[in-house]
Amino acid sequence: MVQYMTTRLDTSFAALSDATRRGVVEQLGRADASITDLAEKFHMTLTGMKKHVGVLEQAGLVTTKKIGRVRTCQLGPRRLEEETAWLERYRQRWDERFDELDKVVEELTRKEKSDERKNRK
Amino acid sequence: MNARIESKPGPVKNRTTVERKSDREVVVTRTINGPARIVFEAFTKAELLKRWWVPKSMGMTLLSCEVDARVGGKYRLVFDHSPEPAAFFGTYVEVKPYSRLAWTNEEGGEGGSVTTVTFEEKGGKTLVVLHESYPSKEALDAAGTGAADAMVETFDQLDELLVALGESSGQ
Numbered sequence: 001m002v003q004y005m006t007t008r009l010d011t012s013f014a015a016l017s018d019a020t021r022r023g024v025v026e027q028l029g030r031a032d033a034s035i036t037d038l039a040e041k042f043h044m045t046l047t048g049m050k051k052h053v054g055v056l057e058q059a060g061l062v063t064t065k066k067i068g069r070v071r072t073c074q075l076g077p078r079r080l081e082e083e084t085a086w087l088e089r090y091r092q093r094w095d096e097r098f099d100e101l102d103k104v105v106e107e108l109t110r111k112e113k114s115d116e117r118k119n120r121k
Numbered sequence: 122m123n124a125r126i127e128s129k130p131g132p133v134k135n136r137t138t139v140e141r142k143s144d145r146e147v148v149v150t151r152t153i154n155g156p157a158r159i160v161f162e163a164f165t166k167a168e169l170l171k172r173w174w175v176p177k178s179m180g181m182t183l184l185s186c187e188v189d190a191r192v193g194g195k196y197r198l199v200f201d202h203s204p205e206p207a208a209f210f211g212t213y214v215e216v217k218p219y220s221r222l223a224w225t226n227e228e229g230g231e232g233g234s235v236t237t238v239t240f241e242e243k244g245g246k247t248l249v250v251l252h253e254s255y256p257s258k259e260a261l262d263a264a265g266t267g268a269a270d271a272m273v274e275t276f277d278q279l280d281e282l283l284v285a286l287g288e289s290s291g292q
Contacts, residue, residue, distance in 0.1 A: 104169055
């Protein structure tokens with residue numbers, strides 16, 4: 001189970017390692033869009049966009065369905081949440097650390113400035 | 122001179138960003154309100170490092186903190202941990218005052234992760250970019266879940282703590 005989860009995460013991270021694909025996921029978070037819409041938005045050929053969407057689809061981050069001649073893309077069911085949760089946990093750990101660092105650095109900076117003022121007198 | 126600026130309570134909290142660059146690498150960025158020289162000191166002097174490296178919310182107590190920030194020098198942090206103290210240690214591989222620092226993390230045995238930090242000063246503030254490179258994707262996945270999972274439990278305590286700290290700082 002853990003192994004399965006990890007493999008899924010890897011596929012998703014690989015899919016999201018590309019800036020355009022992250023942009024597509026973000027865009028689809030706002031509204032569903034056709035491949036043509038996405039290609040235009042990201043100044044890309046239809047073939048190029050099809051490839052990107054294919055990678056996202058394989059990672060389960062995006063699903064597509066064909067209605068008539070138009071292929072519409074939407075976000076996958078819930079996959080992004082796992083990746084987001086992983087990164088958010090990691091981020092929080094560092095955020096807390098850096099909050100504390102900020103306090104220490106600010107205190108030292110203030111102290112240094114007041115020492116300078118004293119020395120100048 | 123400028124009453125508006127002087128009356129501002131405390132500095133603005135900066136954003137911490139995390140990006141997974143590849144299977145094995147994570148990059149963390151954060152701007153710290155102070156010059157690179159002081160931020161670098163806070164990373165390399167034991168008495169300063171121990172004040173921030175282990176946020177109170179981690180629920181861990183630092184028993185000892187030794188830092189010899191020279192190329193080839195060692196660091197060793199020991200935590201109060203049940204059933205026995207836990208040590209995190211490694212070697213500094215790059216020490217370039219005020220701009221770059223790198224160390225190995227050897228507590229996991231052979232092939233631990235390597236942490237590289239760069240400090241870039243701009244307008245009296247310092248952009249800290251911390252790059253963690255793990256030997257394998259499994260090691261990175263574990264780092265993102267295992268230890269951090271335990272921390273999630275302490276987030277509620279963190280909120281209380283921050284309120285308490287805010288009150289006690291009397292600002």
